Amino acid sequence: MKEAEKNTFGLRHVGIFARVTSFLLILKPALMVAFANKNWFDPWSQGSDFSLGDMAFISVMITSAFHLYELIFDQSLKPLMVVHHLGSIFIIQGFLPVAIGLPKTKYLELNGALGMMNVALYWALLDAPLVVLAYIATVLRSTFIQGRTNIRKLFYVCFNAAALFTLIEIVAIVYLSLENWQQLSTLQRTIICSLQVLFTSAKVRVCKSFYLAYIRQMDQMNNQGSRHVEAAKPE
Numbered sequence: 001m002k003e004a005e006k007n008t009f010g011l012r013h014v015g016i017f018a019r020v021t022s023f024l025l026i027l028k029p030a031l032m033v034a035f036a037n038k039n040w041f042d043p044w045s046q047g048s049d050f051s052l053g054d055m056a057f058i059s060v061m062i063t064s065a066f067h068l069y070e071l072i073f074d075q076s077l078k079p080l081m082v083v084h085h086l087g088s089i090f091i092i093q094g095f096l097p098v099a100i101g102l103p104k105t106k107y108l109e110l111n112g113a114l115g116m117m118n119v120a121l122y123w124a125l126l127d128a129p130l131v132v133l134a135y136i137a138t139v140l141r142s143t144f145i146q147g148r149t150n151i152r153k154l155f156y157v158c159f160n161a162a163a164l165f166t167l168i169e170i171v172a173i174v175y176l177s178l179e180n181w182q183q184l185s186t187l188q189r190t191i192i193c194s195l196q197v198l199f200t201s202a203k204v205r206v207c208k209s210f211y212l213a214y215i216r217q218m219d220q221m222n223n224q225g226s227r228h229v230e231a232a233k234p235e
Helices: 003-035 052-072 080-099 107-142 146-178 186-232
Strands: none
Touching: 003 052, 003 107, 052 107, 052 146, 080 107, 080 186, 107 146, 107 186, 146 186
16 A cells, blocks of 8 residues: 555544444434434433433534544545535534533523534434445455455445435435424524535535446446457457
């Protein structure tokens, strides 16, 4: 490997560890709030001093730290991904602490903040699988998977999985936004819509990269097959 490739390879390993850890920490809080009629202030478990919101906040702080790590050390980041990371850090470092710190007496502000927090934390939950998929694909492509047929299959699976994750995120965020729409201020609605467009654009770019890589492998295999056929023809 070249030096730049080694750097990227190491970053992807760190990314897999950070995002899997973040995903596991936020999974229970997100599911409990969405399907078990819990709220972010309920305890993580019976007798626990940690709330569901505390654990979710730790999760998104790990994500924020890794985004900052990538911004500093990953020289291959495209401008769209830089904006994506900065948007994520803005939500995590700027909005969530303010939302959690609001007194319960400010009902309107608190309801709007909780609605925004639901959307923000589900962004963190739904973003992790696609990011981990992209990092694992990079590691497998660089190490274990050899041969054009296997590489083509890898990119084909990754493209379909990435498209599915992107669609699930769009549907989930639209549902959550509509569910909390009345509690959200005009500014919060604008932020959600703008960031969702940004995050979806970044995910579409990942899907496109998998698809183009798959097409390149197909073209190389077809060209190689054509050369073999030409070589086999009698003169």
